[in-house]
Amino acid sequence: MTLEQLAKERGVRRSDGITPCVLPAVTTEKLINGTHAVTSFIRRAAEAAADDSQCIIKPFGGSGISTASFAMYTFSAAVLVQALVLISFSSVADYGTYRKRLLLGFGFTGSLACSLFIVVFPSIYLLGPLLVVVGVVCLGSSFVLLNSFLPLLASNHTSIRDYEGAESAGGPLSAGSAAPSKSTSPVLALSTQISAKGVGLGYVGAVLMQLVSIGLLLGLNKFASSTAVSTRLRVILFFVGLVWMLGTIPCALWLRDRPGPPLEGSKGQRSSFGRVAVYVTFAWKAVWKTVKIAAQLRQLAMFLVAWFLLSDAIATVSGTAILFARTELKMDTVPIAILSITATTSGIAGAFLWPRIAKRFGMRPHRTIVACVILMEIIPIYGLIGYLPLIKAWGVGGLQQAWEIYPLGVVHGFVMGGLSSYCRSFYGQLIPPGSEAAFYALYAITDKGSSAVGPAVVGIIVDTVGSIRPAFGFLAVLIALPIPLILSLDPDKGRDDAKNMALVLSGKTYDAGDAFAMDESDDDAAEGLLPHGHS
Secondary structure, eight states: OOOHHHHHHEEEEETTTTTTTTOOOOOOOHHOOOOHHHHHHHHHHHHHHHHHOEEEBBBBBOEEEEEEHHHHHHHHHHHHHHHHHHHGGGGGGSSSTTTTHHHHHHHHHHHHHGGGGGGGGGGGHHHHHHHOOOOOOHHHOOOOOHHHHHHHHHHTHHHHHHHHHHHHHHHHTTTTTTOOOSSSSSHHHHHHHHHHHHHHEEEEEEEHHHHHHHHHHHHHHHHHSSSHHHHHHHHHHHHHHHHHHHHHHHHHHHHHOOOOOOOOOTTOOOSHHHHHHHHHHHHHHHHHHHHHHHHHHHHHHHHHHHHHHHHHHHHHHHHHHHHHHHHSSSHHHHHHHHHHHHHHHHHHHHHHHHHHHHHHHHHHHHHHHHHHHHHTTHHHHHGGGGGGGHHHHTSSSSSOOOOGHHHHHHHHHHHHHHHEEEEEHHHHHHHHHHHHHHHHHHHHHHHHTTTHHHHHHHHHHHHHOOOTHHHHHHHHHHHHHHHHHHHTHHHHHHHHHHHHHHHHHHTTTOOOTTTTTTOOOHHHHHGHHHHHHHH
């Protein structure tokens, strides 16, 4: 939103390439010293208001790009760079002494990039995309590094140590020690518990932060109504960056470093550059090795292709909806912030309700994923019915009114609550036992890397057609593409292939009754261990 607004305040109308999209305010001096300037301003303002043509910028000359596609292109570049960075330092989370230092480095750098938006005026709006790329990369990397602490926190918890001590001594368990369930180990159970609490706190923090930001925006609108819209948005980003920075301080004070074993070949490097090169080379080789193994697992490879398309669709729907609300429905910042809260709250409800829905109708995980995807199709299809003459003449339906986007926000959040959990759980069934970290890293890279495609395509559509609405057709196709792949998956065969591959990698031969067999109840419990896989 801030990128689009900064570009708009610097942009011109496509119709003539001269008229500013946002005219400067008339000063008191002009009102006093002459009426000609005021009359000219009023006339130009009326013409600009009547001109409904696209707002464009010309950062590199040529015919220019729309302010909406400018934001989409920036998002595509940011997630692409993020994917490359995640690959390059993925090994650092498990080896050496860089885990905490990198976490703090990404945290403070990202929060600084966010706060620096306060100095990005419309005249230097091209600095905004650079800060977005830095912020997005640091945010994603911080999550990966935070997640890498999960197995360490669980395995070093006092309850786990008490349980292991009692078990090795052959005595009774103490009251505070962890007790294993029938199908899960105590470490796995505790990891699931910690992960669930973390996700819950994350949702609560997201809603709280957005509520505070809305309050701050309302205050700015009341007491600084004459300031530009981009100024108010930049103040919010400064506040967000400040909270991010303050939230990183407890990690610096209380989180233990918990170093991993040194990476082979890094000890002999005297320079920091040499050690970094060893880690980066190892990370890329590890990813390539995982890709080659994944290519031999047909069910897993098909799911990764489906997940690539699905995650791209999810990210593109979110960005397109916000920009559509901003540019086509002319929604202000506060209503869009309320839309975000609506979707987040609906996501919490979806996370709890989808397991009950699946149990009620006897749906297996991949069937539940398909049900979520079909429900997601409502969003682009609803946007496309705005082209129907009857609906268009009625003036309501097909996202012609701003209020219509809120029910779609509920649908989006509810679907995301199901997809975020079931996709992880289903993917876990297809991974060779013992290779979870490497394959969940590939899962994360597929997720982050795919999100660079859809937004760029939407940007091209907007620049070509001159409107965001046609992009709903692309989104409808993009969302539907994974459905045949997911429906054709055979979870049982995928699990058997994964067990067989695990034995091959360990130098054994496959036995259908091997101890690697895993009960389906393990999949639900293992879902909480996804963050460990990101490391």
